[in-house]
Amino acid sequence: SHQTSGEPSKPRRVMVIGGDGYCGWATALHLSNKGYEVAIVDSLIRRLFDHQLGLDSLTPISSIHNRLRCWKSLTGKTIELHIGDICDFEFLSETFKSFEPDAVVHFGEQRSAPYSMIDRSRAVFTQHNNVIGTLNVLFAIKEFVEQCHLVKLGTMGEYGTPNIDIEEGYITITHNGRTDTLPYPKQASSFYHLSKVHDSNNIAFTCKAWGIRATDLNQGVVYGVRTDETEMHEELCNRFDYDGVFGTALNRFCVQAAVGHPLTVYGKGGQVRGNDLVPESILNYVEFLEHSEIGRFSLTSLCFTFTVDQGYLDIRDTVQCVELAIANPARPGEFRVFNQFTEQFSVNELASLVTKAGEKLGLDVKTISVPNPRVEAEEHYYNAKHTKLIELGLKPHLLSDSLLDSLLNFAIKFKDRVDAKQIMPDVSWRKIGVKPKTVAA
Ligand code: NAD
Numbered sequence: 001s002h003q004t005s006g007e008p009s010k011p012r013r014v015m016v017i018g019g020d021g022y023c024g025w026a027t028a029l030h031l032s033n034k035g036y037e038v039a040i041v042d043s044l045i046r047r048l049f050d051h052q053l054g055l056d057s058l059t060p061i062s063s064i065h066n067r068l069r070c071w072k073s074l075t076g077k078t079i080e081l082h083i084g085d086i087c088d089f090e091f092l093s094e095t096f097k098s099f100e101p102d103a104v105v106h107f108g109e110q111r112s113a114p115y116s117m118i119d120r121s122r123a124v125f126t127q128h129n130n131v132i133g134t135l136n137v138l139f140a141i142k143e144f145v146e147q148c149h150l151v152k153l154g155t156m157g158e159y160g161t162p163n164i165d166i167e168e169g170y171i172t173i174t175h176n177g178r179t180d181t182l183p184y185p186k187q188a189s190s191f192y193h194l195s196k197v198h199d200s201n202n203i204a205f206t207c208k209a210w211g212i213r214a215t216d217l218n219q220g221v222v223y224g225v226r227t228d229e230t231e232m233h234e235e236l237c238n239r240f241d242y243d244g245v246f247g248t249a250l251n252r253f254c255v256q257a258a259v260g261h262p263l264t265v266y267g268k269g270g271q272v273r274g275n276d277l278v279p280e281s282i283l284n285y286v287e288f289l290e291h292s293e294i295g296r297f298s299l300t301s302l303c304f305t306f307t308v309d310q311g312y313l314d315i316r317d318t319v320q321c322v323e324l325a326i327a328n329p330a331r332p333g334e335f336r337v338f339n340q341f342t343e344q345f346s347v348n349e350l351a352s353l354v355t356k357a358g359e360k361l362g363l364d365v366k367t368i369s370v371p372n373p374r375v376e377a378e379e380h381y382y383n384a385k386h387t388k389l390i391e392l393g394l395k396p397h398l399l400s401d402s403l404l405d406s407l408l409n410f411a412i413k414f415k416d417r418v419d420a421k422q423i424m425p426d427v428s429w430r431k432i433g434v435k436p437k438t439v440a441a
């Protein structure tokens, strides 16, 4: 058995911070369905970002109140709701005192790398929101529910892309004849990813200093939208981001394929080779798209000389991994780190998978190389370990033709809701400045 010895009782009450978001909503329903008592804590700030930036989910999403009413009427199960900002310690204290969680799953952060790179104020907001929010959660656990297990969403991006294998949290190093097991070096590449590094350090320290029990789930990029529970009713439908700020790679590619927008592989410019029309720059290209009947022109096949490998997982595995972490808690004082992804892909591989799946559905899918708005290695060694969740019993949903097929069909179903202007990336890592920026402008 993987159950840690010395457990007082099976964890039953789970607080899901960020439970109105993409991963959090799916997880809250999943845990409720599995018989856990669930309370969602969320400030709803993610919905506000959409309003402020003029973005919207591909899927229509109900208000959190309607979502929970629907869940109750379908299943008879109640999910508690606490609306507030976890940076407000008084609010957070009240939720801890009234709910008394056995486990806290913490998804409640600003999670977009591009958002954190828009301007100074978004960079500061991201680090303040994430680092102070997590610190408050740590203090609340210490003060009110000492035995509570913190399951914190971290990110694979904390490690960066070192030229050696990535271990799960720790690496054993021999230096000048002495050996120690040390935290794996962190080389994050956005103010967002860095906020996760700062969180990890604070959590590790409080595990040592106060005996907090914590699991850092260094999650890869999530794709997909349906989970068993969100599928039960359209009012339970999850959000699906495809825009250049919040959309993640594979989800974006499926929407792009569905609306006939070329897949946006970020990389060095100059690889676009067309026969009819070769856009000079991406801006010309966007203008060109606006004035052309998409799909009529032909871009010949493009070749790319780089790969950007990363870890990916299906959202159905996000909920499964979190459930496994909760059911098998860390010991008091233990700072446990799991790498939470199931497969590694380069962006080019994802693009070619979507192209093939699209062709089967009769879509004419093209790919363009967009000058990389980020500062990241475009060709690198990547081999990250991810065995600990498998050892706990994770049965991965690997990326399959049928999943891609259903994701594409899903995108096609909602394609009239797509705002093509939101697709191209508009946030540059190099051009970040102190001046507040309106992304839509
Ligand atoms: P999301 O933006 O959809 O959801 C985050 C939720 O947290 C939102 O509902 C937001 O309103 C809430 N929130 C943010 N700050 C808050 C605060 N101060 N107080 C209360 N609520 C707050 O993001 P997501 O995609 O569901 O990601 C959830 C977590 O998983 C994040 O920590 C993210 O870093 C991590 N993660 C996500 C992915 C991915 O591909 N989506 C991959 C790896 C890790």
Ligand code: USQ
Pocket (backbone or CB within 6 Å): 111, 112, 113, 114, 154, 155, 156, 157, 158, 193, 219, 220, 221, 222, 246, 247, 248, 249, 250, 252, 264, 265, 266, 267, 308, 310, 311, 347, 374, 376
């Ligand atoms: N990319 C493209 N084209 C696109 C979008 C992305 O080539 O249209 C590339 C990016 O340059 C990057 C990779 O795809 O190399 C992944 O980008 P992404 O936007 O899908 O994911 P990322 O910014 O890394 O962030 C997402 C989540 C974040 C989470 C992270 C996990 O938004 O919350 O922490 O995935 S990880 O990447 O493992 O750190």
